[in-house]
Amino acid sequence: KPLKVDELTVLLAKRGKVLRKNGHVTPDLVPVDELVAAIEAEELEPWYQPKIDIASKRVVGVEALVRWPSKEKGMVFPDAFIPVAEENGLIDALTFLVIKKAADMQAHWQKQGLSLKIAINVSMDSLYDLTFPERVVSYLEKHRVDPTGFQLEVTESRLMDDLVGPLDILLRLRLKRFSLSIDDFGTGHSNLTQLRDLPFDEIKLDRSFVQGAAEDERAKSLLESSVDIAKKLDMEIVSEGVETLEDWQRVEMLGCDQVQGYFVSRPLPGDDIPAWVEGWPK
């Protein structure tokens, strides 16, 4: 007989693993000293997942998703080290390493005639650091990179825990002309009034709703009301986790502007992006 979830939780907890809300098992966490060494040696690498504008079918940008290609462990995914970085004061260094490599990659693509906006995942921890906006901008200026080529993604759930603290920093980033996106939208239960006061220009619908909407009425109505809110506030709406043609058609019908997901492409190494864009749509 199949294991019930609580038995499974106990079983995994004994092995030092944790079960996430959505039922996915997180991998063993990377030890802090190994992460420190990997960041110092600049071994972490962003991979890039294309974002497609539904109306024009054009590639409008990419999301940078960090990986650690470790010589001993093979490819290590962010779930195994982002929490470690956040808990040990390493997330700022990690973010800057990703921004640095992404800025270099963008310049490299530009030389091949390819201009792509890059979305960077920013931890909420950075939104309590008043020096963060200045430091990002001066870093980019030093490397002659324009902030309008970057988008910053912040997850909704943690943002809604405290809106007052981060607001000042979000406004500063917006003034520096970064575009701002709310990630995993639908998981944080924000309302129209809260969103109106925040300087975001895009929401990314969480993939659990995008995928759940096929069978689940609650996910579907949540998706509909999210789109409704975003439209009222004149924000771009992106669907993440679009895995099938049916997913694409459903979110298109709901009024989404952009899609991202395995149906279009998995995240790719930066060097593979120009050829991929060249071949899109297949």
Ligand code: C2E
């Ligand atoms: P996220 O920002 O919500 O990113 C989307 C995740 O879904 C990525 O996992 C991506 O590879 C995966 N994905 C994309 N399309 C599909 C699809 O069609 N189906 C399914 N099932 N999955 C899809 P990944 O790369 O493992 O990243 C996991 C999370 O780690 C990210 O979730 C983000 O919260 C965090 N993360 C990744 N890179 C960074 C970073 O540079 N900095 C910070 N602070 N967090 C990062």
Ligand code: CA
């Ligand atoms: Ca993201």
Ligand code: CA
């Ligand atoms: Ca997301």
Ligand code: CA
């Ligand atoms: Ca997500």
